[in-house]
Amino acid sequence: MSEEILKKRFLREKNARLQAEKLLEEKSLELYLKNKELERLNVGLNELLSRTSDQLDTLSYEHKQLFENSAVGVLLSKDGNILQCNSTFSTLVGYSEEEMKGMSISEITYEQDVEPSQLSTEKFNNRNIRKYSIQKRYKKKNGAVFWGSTHVSEISNKNSKSRYLLAVIIDVHKEKITEKKLQQTVAELIEVNDNLESFAHIASHDLKAPLTGINTVLGWMEHNTDPDKMTEYVQLMQLRVTKMYQLIDNIIAYSRVSSTDEERTFFNTKSLVEDCILLLDVPLHVSIEFEGDFPDIMTNKTKLSQVFSNLMDNSIRHINKEQGKIVVGVMEDKTYFYFSIWDNGIGIESKYYSKIFQIFNSLTPSKKSTGIGLSLVKKVVEQLGGKISVDSKVDQYTVFEFSINKEKVQL
Amino acid sequence: MTNEDYILYLEDDAVELMKFEMAFTKLNRTMQIQSFENGLLGWEFLVNNKRHLPKIIILDLKMPVMSGLEFLENIKNHLSLRKIPIIVLTSSEDKNDILFSYENQVAGYFVKPFSIKDYDETIQRINEYWAVSKISF
Structure with a gap:
């Protein structure tokens, strides 16, 4: 088994x-x-x-x-601080790429543009926009300034909550300056055109009117040989001839003010005013006083003396008191000199304040006023970077105050 | 002034006023002429004489204090004064002045002729036109 x-x-x-x-x-x-x-x-x-x-x-x-070799400046920032920039931008502002790391955007922005620049970044942060553009001035290391067209966009990072901003900066300084010059030229052209129109206005009235008057009186003399009337007729004509002469004289002065090429000299403003007073026909009952520390300035003497002469002449003509008084004063701040001419004359109603500076607008039917003086004054003051204003109380006082930009009258 | 009809003429040039009076007299018109040398005086006169207004106003444009244009603007905005016909008689041929005047309902705009002969003719025509016109008051 x-x-x-x-x-x-x-x-x-x-x-x-x-x-x-x-x-x-x-x-x-x-x-x-x-x-x-x-x-x-x-x-x-x-x-x-x-x-x-x-x-x-x-x-x-x-x-x-x-990033590196771009023809435009590129800048990466976070919370207003620079993280990185390319060589183009570094060349533009004059700081090295290393120097710039950690600097704030404000440090390379021109003072006056810091606020608008920050404002648009804020807007950008608050709203859900992903990019914005701004034209602003940048401040170089050497203090010089250039205009940059800046385009900012957000770089989103899913893992992080912080926002990185990528800015592309194009140097538009030359374009901007050309644009500014163009705007200035256009403004000047508009002014020239306005002047021409005003001139056509006078040609059509202020110059024609006295001539028509003389022609009329001549016609009467032809048909009326009454010797009693002759004196009156001759006076009527003399008045119109004088008026026309003054008008032409003033038009010439006004057109001289418009010309831009001018001789600048250095002088003391008080002695200029004193020179003006000598040439004016100051009545015995009118006293002229000075107030303030009159500066030495560099500008066209003829133009500025026209300003003082016209304003003081204006004061003299409108003084109705037994004891006339004119006070020429000066004050200053960082940017401007403020000159004032005060008088105790008839005064001006406030509704006429703007009208008096317009050309050929005379408030009084005075034989001597042609309506050019104050518009000429305004023009010169504006050329000197300043403004003119008037304040008055009827039958008590009138004060004209004008400013001059210190930059315009420096040595 | 009595209750007679009259013309209001606002003009700052004395020679122009004399010339107008002469031309008017030549036409055998006996209507009185009330005149002032600027718009403001004319305006104040009208406001104080609402019961006896002029039949017609002849208006110069270039006047001191208140110009003809300002006078026009004021009067055409005034309910009881705006009905008075206004004829502009000026040396200004400025298209803005002409436009402004018609926009403010003037009854006519005439440029002052240089020669006396032409001037007399212009006044004669204005007179003929208004002699046959109905006036609303």
Whole structure:
């Protein structure tokens, strides 16, 4: 029994081993194949990885080049402080890229433009806009100023809450200066044109009227030889001839004021006023006083003496008191000299304040007034960067005050 | 002044006024002429004489204190004075003056002629026109 049993068991075991060997062989082949595939995948993955990182390198290199070699200034900032800028911008402002790191935007902004610049950044922060543009002046390291057209956009970073601002700055200084000059030229042209129109206005009235009058009186003399009438006729004509002469004289003075080329001299303003007084016909009952510290200035003497002469002549003509008084005063602040001419004359009603400075607008029917004087004064004052105003109380006083910009009358 | 009809002439030039009076007399018109040398005096006169207003106003434009243009603007905004016909007689040929005058309802705009002969003719024409016109009061 036992031998047969043993044989059977042996056979069974042999079969099982064979089966197991076959299974093992199959599995190990499978494993081998999987491994091969993995290896291939790995190679592919590595290839892909290396390719992507190469690409990334190139990309950031290109970005850097763009940032660095851009023809426009580029600036990266956060919370108003400079993080980084390119060489173009560094050349523009004159600080090195290293110096600029950590500086604030305000430090390189022209004082007067700091506020508008900060204001637009604030607006930008408060509203959900992603970019804005502003034209502002930048302050260079050496203190010089240039106009930059600045375009700001946000760089969003999902991982961080802080906002980075990327600013592109284009130097538009030359364009801006040209634009300013153009605006000035246009303004000057408009003024010249206005003057021409005013001149046409006089030609059509103020010059024609006295001539027509003289012609009329001549006609009467022709038909009326009554000697009693002659004196009256001659007077009427003389009046008109004088009026016309003064008008032409004033027009010439006014047109001289308009000319821009002028000789500048250095003189004391008090002695200028004293010279003017000598040439004016000051009546005995009128006294003239000075108040303040009269400065030495550099400007066209003739023009400024026209201002003082006209204003003082105006005062003299409108004094109706027994004791006439004129006070010429001066004050100053950082930017301006303020001159004033005060008189105790008839005064001007406030509704006429603006009218009196218009050309050919005379308030009084006086024989001597041609309506040019005050408009001439206004013109000279404006050329000197100042303003003129009047204050008055009827029958008590009139005071004309005008300013002169110190920059315009420096040595 | 009595209750007679009269003309109001606002003019600052004495020769112009004399010339007008002469030309008017030549036409055998006996109507009185009341005159003032600026717009303000004319305006004050009208406001104080609402019961006896002029039949017509002759207006110069270039006058001191209150010009003819300002006078026009004032009177045409005044309910009881705006009905008075106004004729502008001026030396201004400025197109803005002409436009402004008609915009403010003037009855006519005449430029003062240089020669006396032409002047007399102009006054004669104005007179003829208004002699046959009806006036609203």
